[in-house]
Amino acid sequence: MNESLISIVAPLEGDTTAAVTAFVEETVAVLRQLVTHYEIILVDDGVSAGTVNGVRALLERYDFVRFLRLSRHFGEETAIAAGLDVAIGDYVIVMLPNMDPPSLIPEFFERARGEADIVYGVRMHRKTEPLWYRAGARLFYWYINSVVKAGIPNDSTQFRCMSRQVVNAITQIRDPDQYLRLLTSYIGFQKEALPYAPINRTGEPTVRPKGEAVNLARALVMDHTTHPLRTVLWMGVVIALFNAIVVAVQGGELHDALAFLVLSVMLAFVGEYVGGLSRRMRDRPAYYVREEHTSSVLLREERRNVVTG
Amino acid sequence: MIQLDAVVVGGGFYGARLALMLGELGHRVMLVEREAELMARASLRNQARVHNGYHYPRSILTSLRSRLNYARFIDEYADCVDRSFPHYYAVGKRMSKITAAQFTEFCRRIGAPLSPAPAAVKRLFDAARIDSVFEVQECAFDADLLRERLVRELVAVGVTVALAAEAVRVETFADGRAELTLLQNGSEDRIEAELVLNCTYSRLNRLLSNSGAAPIPMKHELTEMALVEPPLELNGAAVTVMDGPFFSLMPYPSRGLFTLSHVRYTPHCSWHDAAGAAIFDGDALLTNRASRFVHMTSDAARYLPAMRGARHIDSIWEVKTVMPRSEQDDSRPILLRRSAEHPALVTVLGAKIDSVYDVEDALRKLLGVDTPALSLRA
Secondary structure, three states, X not given: OEEEEEEEEEEEOOOOHHHHHHHHHHHHHHHHHHEEEEEEEEEEOOOOHXXXXXXXXXXXXXXXXXXXEEOOOOOHHHHHHHHHHHOOOOEEEEOOOOOOOHHHHHHHHHHHHOOOOEEEEEEOOOOOOOHHHHHHHHHHHHHHHHHOOOOOOOOEEEEEEEEHHHHHHHHOOOOOOOOHHHHHHHHOOOEEEEEEOOOXXXXXOOXXXXXXXXXXXXXXXXXXXXXXXHHHHHHHHHHHHHHHHHXXXXXXXXXHXXXXXXXXXXXXXXXXXXXXXXXXXXXXXXOOEEEEEEOOOOOOHHHHXXXXX | OEEXXXXXXXXXXXXXXXXXXXXXXXXXXXXXXXXXXXOOOOOOXXXXXXXXXXXXXXXXXXXXXXXXXXXXXXXXXXXXXXXXXXXXXXXXXXXXXXXXXXXXXXHHHHOOOEEEOOHHHHOOOOOOOEEEEEEEOOEXXXXXXXXXXXXXXXXXXXXEEEOOEEEEEEEEOOOOOEXXXXXXXOEEEEEEEEEEXXXXXXXXXXXXXXXXXXXXXXXXXXXXXXXXXXXHHHXXXXXXXXXXXXXXXXXXXXXXXXXXXXXXXXXXXXXXXXXXXXXXXXXXXXXXXXXXXXXXXXXXXXXXXXXXXXXXXXXXXXXXEXXXXXXXXXXXXXXXXXXXXOOOEEEEEOOOHHHHHHHHHHHHHHHOOOOOOXXXXX
């Protein structure tokens, strides 16, 4: 039995009581075999009232469960950041209850105790996802890794185990947008990939809605690099030159329309970056905590089981 | 059948003080304690902190009362308090319900002494998580010395002390006097008295319910405080990180160690006494719990890295009882309530050791001690 303290950070959004309960049950069973001390931090990022009650019931059944309720829905990435801020473990493991199997916790932990400071999960396959989603993912990873070289591993998920040193490094970055996968790439340290097949507790489709997926891809790219900005600016210069030449040679109005289009595109990109800047300038907390609940187990399970009639 | 003026049930600090007060007024008083000696439970198993108001930034009234009682307590019990250590209050950055500026202003308003901590002390804290560190004036009491002194005073005044004796129930005679059934050495005694004071803290409702009286809504917590050898870097200083899910490291003079308590980890579980339901016996939980020392230090070390060096010696376990409404606003009201079913039975509850003065004032008012007879009978 290892003496380390493991923290599990799990953001909850659309999760059902059944899924969260199964997740906590399995996780507790695994952790009890693995380490002497642990905690499970469930971050409420906008779950239903039913699930809130479900989690409260879990607090009365299992020790060392914490329920951090954010003041509103802030998004998965911010919910994870909030969990990392309050986690006390020597090792912190981030998991999405619906898709990450607790049975893999020992493997993540063992590898993190070895050479790696960060062990991150990678999807073995995306077979269950629709074609458009897979194509989009391919395009995204090609761009972010081959073109701008951000170093977000292909098909990496949120499932990851980090040492205390890594968690301290990440939580020191106070950015309104806390994209764990970007921050992980930024801070460096020794990383190791762990391929796995995600599960699906609810049976609902696991792909993000189109708008959200596109927005996440945009944010991940633009938070990391100014490459798109430079690309469109240079594109503008080239097109303007081309335009000037064409007009000089033969005159005409079609080219003006083309130039206007390019200008609009440039403005859109510049706007995105200026927007990002202004968001950072506001310098306000990335999230607010409404309340925190912790376990209150009156009768431990062992004793519960022997109580009769 | 023994006939007395008053019986005080519960030989903690409050019970002993109130028995002493009644004895000094010339009444025949018996003090009943379930344990083998006085002050063996919650009066012993706590932070040993004499509050000087700093702890209650969300309740100015509690803080002001604390300030008054603090001066009185450390004056009266100068021989039982330890004032030899510096005490630092650190204000947390995230999750704190107060900022350093607000805390400074709050201390100014209640007139509590506050100065910036020395630079060498500030450096011990993680600047990313701690807003600011202050030096305050707050001391600890030695429960053993307090007990010895109270025993001497009780003997001098002639209060009868019954140890290892359990008050079972209270009944009422037709004339309004109370009859208390006392279980001692396996046999039952009956005591007639004009007044029975219920000072049993976490067991208040047990006596009430055994006596057929309605329970008072109370919240109970099973609490653990780790007894530690503090890290050497702290040089014997007390540290309190506030105001939220943080921790305190306080000298515990009666054992020559420090208590480490944590807002999140010290309460292991909680329950409420509900009217109509059986009263849950919290004492059953006091044994065989796994310590949360590792959780306490793992979190504390995030704010004060030296806490990794704290050495766990032992833990003290106790049932802590509060009135549910005082949880949110920091107020620490005292309770002094006459039973509707038994007019001679008065239930007493306080939260801090120095609130005893408020309880004494309230009891004097209730009894009208200027009259020679000790009777609540109309």
